[in-house]
Amino acid sequence: MAEKLTEEELVTRIRGEITDSLGYMGDTISHQREQAMQYYYGLPFGNEVEGRSQYVDSTVQDTIEWIKPSLMRVFASGDEMVKFNPHGPEDVKMAEQATDYVNYVFTKDNPGWEILYSWFTDALLSKNGIVKVWWDDYEEWNREEYKGLNEMEFEALLADPSVEVLEHTEYEDVEYAAEQVEQTPMGVEGQAEVAGNMLHDVVIQRQDYGGKIKIENVPPSEFLIARESKNIQDARFVCHRVLKTLSELREMYPDEKLEVEDLTGGGQDMADFSSERLERFAFDKSAEYWEGWGDPTYGEDGLRTYWLHESFLRTDYDGDGITELRKVCTVGDTVLQNDEIDSIPFVSITPIKIPHKFFGLSVADLVMDLQLMKSTLMRNLMDNMYNQNFGRFAVLEGQANLDDLLTQRPGGVVRVKSPNAVMPLSTPALEPYSFQMLEYLDGVRESRAGVSRMSQGMNENALTSHTTATAVNAVMTAAQSRVELIARNFAETGVKDLMTKIYELLHKNQDKKRVIMLRNEWVPVRPDVWRDKYDCTVSVALGSGNKDQQMMHLSQMIQFASEAMKGGLPIVNAQNMYNLGATLVKAMGFQNVDDFLTNPETIPPQPEQPDPQQQMDQMEMQIKQKEL
Numbered sequence: 001m002a003e004k005l006t007e008e009e010l011v012t013r014i015r016g017e018i019t020d021s022l023g024y025m026g027d028t029i030s031h032q033r034e035q036a037m038q039y040y041y042g043l044p045f046g047n048e049v050e051g052r053s054q055y056v057d058s059t060v061q062d063t064i065e066w067i068k069p070s071l072m073r074v075f076a077s078g079d080e081m082v083k084f085n086p087h088g089p090e091d092v093k094m095a096e097q098a099t100d101y102v103n104y105v106f107t108k109d110n111p112g113w114e115i116l117y118s119w120f121t122d123a124l125l126s127k128n129g130i131v132k133v134w135w136d137d138y139e140e141w142n143r144e145e146y147k148g149l150n151e152m153e154f155e156a157l158l159a160d161p162s163v164e165v166l167e168h169t170e171y172e173d174v175e176y177a178a179e180q181v182e183q184t185p186m187g188v189e190g191q192a193e194v195a196g197n198m199l200h201d202v203v204i205q206r207q208d209y210g211g212k213i214k215i216e217n218v219p220p221s222e223f224l225i226a227r228e229s230k231n232i233q234d235a236r237f238v239c240h241r242v243l244k245t246l247s248e249l250r251e252m253y254p255d256e257k258l259e260v261e262d263l264t265g266g267g268q269d270m271a272d273f274s275s276e277r278l279e280r281f282a283f284d285k286s287a288e289y290w291e292g293w294g295d296p297t298y299g300e301d302g303l304r305t306y307w308l309h310e311s312f313l314r315t316d317y318d319g320d321g322i323t324e325l326r327k328v329c330t331v332g333d334t335v336l337q338n339d340e341i342d343s344i345p346f347v348s349i350t351p352i353k354i355p356h357k358f359f360g361l362s363v364a365d366l367v368m369d370l371q372l373m374k375s376t377l378m379r380n381l382m383d384n385m386y387n388q389n390f391g392r393f394a395v396l397e398g399q400a401n402l403d404d405l406l407t408q409r410p411g412g413v414v415r416v417k418s419p420n421a422v423m424p425l426s427t428p429a430l431e432p433y434s435f436q437m438l439e440y441l442d443g444v445r446e447s448r449a450g451v452s453r454m455s456q457g458m459n460e461n462a463l464t465s466h467t468t469a470t471a472v473n474a475v476m477t478a479a480q481s482r483v484e485l486i487a488r489n490f491a492e493t494g495v496k497d498l499m500t501k502i503y504e505l506l507h508k509n510q511d512k513k514r515v516i517m518l519r520n521e522w523v524p525v526r527p528d529v530w531r532d533k534y535d536c537t538v539s540v541a542l543g544s545g546n547k548d549q550q551m552m553h554l555s556q557m558i559q560f561a562s563e564a565m566k567g568g569l570p571i572v573n574a575q576n577m578y579n580l581g582a583t584l585v586k587a588m589g590f591q592n593v594d595d596f597l598t599n600p601e602t603i604p605p606q607p608e609q610p611d612p613q614q615q616m617d618q619m620e621m622q623i624k625q626k627e628l
Helices: 007-020 028-041 059-076 089-109 112-126 151-158 174-183 246-252 275-279 363-389 402-406 433-449 469-509 547-566 574-587 612-627
Strands: 082-085 129-149 163-172 198-218 223-225 237-245 305-315 324-331 334-340 346-349 392-395 422-425 514-518 521-525 537-540
Touching: 007 237, 007 305, 007 324, 007 334, 028 059, 028 112, 028 275, 028 363, 059 112, 059 363, 059 433, 059 469, 082 089, 082 469, 089 112, 089 198, 089 469, 089 514, 089 521, 112 129, 112 198, 112 346, 112 363, 112 469, 129 151, 129 469, 151 163, 151 198, 198 469, 237 246, 246 305, 346 469, 363 433, 392 402, 547 574
Parallel strands: none
Antiparallel strands: 082 537, 129 198, 129 346, 163 198, 223 237, 237 305, 305 324, 324 334, 392 422, 514 521
16 A cells, blocks of 8 residues: 655645646747737737838737627527426426526626636637636625614614624713603602613624635636646646735635745745736736836735645545545645545636647637738738838939938928939839738638628628528528537537536535525525436527527417417417417517516416306206295
8 A cells, every 4th residue: 555645745746747737837838828818919929120010910809809799699698508407207396496596606696797708708719718616615704883773773783693793882862861851841849860862883793604606717827737638527637826815815724824934935936927927917017016016015914925726636645545636725835725525626618629638729729820911911011001102212412402302291392403313213002912812811710710701790792682681691600600619619518517517516515595586486495405416417508590580480480389279289388388488588688588478387277167057057056945
């Protein structure tokens, strides 16, 4: 049997894994992502010549920004991003509640829109987008201040066991005492002293504790993974390095009693100077203090920053001969946490997945070379225009005033001593092949990224008499097929895994009842009584065609269903009609379906009407009883 590892050996193993992992500063992956960020911002290439055009094309930014609306419309336009499908009739109610609650946790308990937007942007620009999802057990004290409380209000406030009094001031209500004196008859012998009502000013702190699902985006420069990894869950080593202040570390690890001198090596990490990390702020120079322009700590120890490395590695720490998955949190050489865990809390997406590799290709990788070529062509065209407007001249030496010649102004005079002392040098115009080349590069971009001029705006030939709507739809559908493939890839390899992790964390950790609004009803939710997650499958709501096509198809289906119900065919019922109508309302852009349609399941059953013949018999019986 192997020997148990010491903390020093574990820290040495983690340091070696970090420097050898993919995404570590200075490697090829990091350099490519840094270059993609430069192209996205439209920063200079570095080959600019002084006095010449320095135009930079925006192909990378345009392509990514035109893809994102389609992706956000697919995933965030409805109220159900995922749906858990039951395997049997006994799972129907549980699957419906799981569907509603998981979507509620993602969109209401967490900023779902912002998470998706940043997640997709990172993937389209930096090869892979990473999100972290975990169960957060929190305990916090919230400060509250109250003034002018009466005795009953004060006692009711202190009756809460989670309340702790920090400051308390008791004083007499002068206005109340004055009113009592006015209402008391004067001149009565032995009049009792009128006492005023007591008021309280109090400052309390209220304890709030519990647990919830937390989801956050991980910047690509802060995520590391072992080189031979094919996916996150099977990786030998995964690390999330994040910048934390000493105050935040003390809150995260209250039992460690952390001081500045304890965290050796954690504040001098070279990740501060990672070119990929700094490139994110290069456009607006918002991170200059990292380059030595200022001290963000302002001399306070609590604001000192340290790089916390949350490492998830497979290691035989206990020496039983079998490796287990452990979470080890370190700052420099100090180990703050070392626990065995079940799974790695990260989910990754990539636009163009390469089989048997973790990192795929980004959309920026596909079009960066086109941006360089278009920028070069446009620079040549602009330099040519400059030379035509402000051309060069051949001057006979000593026969012309050079100061007059160098001064460019309308109506300016150039003094010469002899005719033909100044002769313009003609600049040939560029051939139309240059503009055809730009058109060709736009076509290459359309075929690579799936972003066509049709999707970017109205084409000048789109409304000509010989262009039919069917032809335009065919072109749009063909151009959007690449974007739809990216959306399907995101759905099956990222969003599905994220929602499954949310389901698993709720099932394992939430053991208290929570009452929330689901389908316009207050519903108690207990995820711990759900069945295991493997009893349900997850399907991401990803359709085909645009909204107009979907509404046209749904209208045809509703017409067919209504005719079937009129004809007595037992293939459509009221619930089917409601589902069709609800889908049509959502396709129109209205999210609250209950404002327009009523679910037949929520309508109480109508009492059965008695048979007419039975009613007649009852009436005759009543008449006979009266006669008797």
